[in-house]
Amino acid sequence: MAEKKRPLIIDCDPGIDDAECLLMLQGCGLFDILGIIPVHGNVPLAKTSVNALYLNNKYGINTKVIKGADQAIIVRNPRAEFAHGKTGLANMEINTDGLSFTDGYAWDFIWEKAKEYNGELELIAVGPLTDIAITVLKHPDIVKLVKRLVIMGGATTAGNASAYAEFNIHQDPHAAKIVFEAGFNLTMVGLECCYTGYLDQNDKQKVIDTAKKTSVGDLIEAFARFDEENIANWSVSEELKKNFYEHKVLCDAIAAAVCIDENIAKYMDLNVIVDVDGKLTMGQTVVDWFGFSGKPNVHVAMSVDRERFVNMYLDCIRSYGKEGA
Ligand code: BDR
Numbered sequence: 460m461a462e463k464k465r466p467l468i469i470d471c472d473p474g475i476d477d478a479e480c481l482l483m484l485q486g487c488g489l490f491d492i493l494g495i496i497p498v499h500g501n502v503p504l505a506k507t508s509v510n511a512l513y514l515n516n517k518y519g520i521n522t523k524v525i526k527g528a529d530q531a532i533i534v535r536n537p538r539a540e541f542a543h544g545k546t547g548l549a550n551m552e553i554n555t556d557g558l559s560f561t562d563g564y565a566w567d568f569i570w571e572k573a574k575e576y577n578g579e580l581e582l583i584a585v586g587p588l589t590d591i592a593i594t595v596l597k598h599p600d601i602v603k604l605v606k607r608l609v610i611m612g613g614a615t616t617a618g619n620a621s622a623y624a625e626f627n628i629h630q631d632p633h634a635a636k637i638v639f640e641a642g643f644n645l646t647m648v649g650l651e652c653c654y655t656g657y658l659d660q661n662d663k664q665k666v667i668d669t670a671k672k673t674s675v676g677d678l679i680e681a682f683a684r685f686d687e688e689n690i691a692n693w694s695v696s697e698e699l700k701k702n703f704y705e706h707k708v709l710c711d712a713i714a715a716a717v718c719i720d721e722n723i724a725k726y727m728d729l730n731v732i733v734d735v736d737g738k739l740t741m742g743q744t745v746v747d748w749f750g751f752s753g754k755p756n757v758h759v760a761m762s763v764d765r766e767r768f769v770n771m772y773l774d775c776i777r778s779y780g781k782e783g784a
């Protein structure tokens with residue numbers, strides 16, 4: 460008998476790696492995806508939401524797409540067009556004619572589904588945490604109603620949006636603080652963990668060759684082309700560019716892998732506090748390695764098994780195999 464699918468809601472800001480995350484969560488076949496909630500983030504909500512609507516339809520997810528928050532609770536930090544393109548999806552042409560969003564408020568939807576699934580609902584958030592924070596503020600019992608919350612966000616050493624802050628947390632530090640302190644069964648997949656699951660040149664080619672035989676080939680090829688042209692324009696050292704290019708990191712897809720199979724990662728249970736006051740450190744996920752501040756509140760994913768991740772990613776892509784391919 461087929462195993463019962465795990466109920467899941469995905470909050471995301473597509474976003475190239477958000478798209479890869481969605482492909483994995485759908486492709487693995489393990490989840491009953493109850494809804495996709497696009498949130499502001501990599502690009503404004505007007506674009507993340509259209510991208511989510513497109514991906515939902517194009518790759519057979521066919522679930523409800525309910526718009527989330529269009530801005531952070533307090534701060535207004537720069538978006539990430541430099542990494543995802545002006546549209547958020549590598550400047551691809553997309554068409555959403557005839558598709559529509561599901562009406563309603565994301566935070567009410569999450570809460571209602573959590574109640575309906577009675578402790579079984581899983582949440583994954585791979586963008587700014589605004590929607591999850593609003594859910595906590597409006598429906599505090601959400602914290603105990605969901606089985607677990609996996610986030611891609613935060614860093615244990617250095618940031619990628621500022622010296623100390625990772626992008627998703629930097630976009631809405633106040634929301635992140637609420638979520639980290641709420642009492643969820645929370646798994647943080649931060650930057651350092653994602654870096655351990657990089658794709659090397661060989662893997663990148665394998666991904667393209669595999670994808671070409673499937674219905675996600677165009678998307679994966681467009682992402683690869685975009686990357687090649689885009690990284691060249693970044694204002695970072697040549698050494699760093701080379702490193703980015705040779706070690707491709709799909710952050711949100713790593714969070715998807717942790718969601719699919721938690722055994723793919725190694726963890727430490729730690730107390731992590733989001734700094735919302737620091738001049739240099741606003742948005743930093745401050746990790747208390749020695750436990751000065753009390754009880755651990757986060758399962759911090761420290762590393763993933765790289766080979767397993769690459770194979771899992773390839774398997775998920777294969778699931779989109781074209782008829783007869
Ligand atoms: C995160 O920032 C975004 O640009 C990505 O989509 C990912 O969620 C990585 O820091």
Ligand code: CA
Nearest residue numbers: 474477585586
């Ligand atoms: Ca994202």
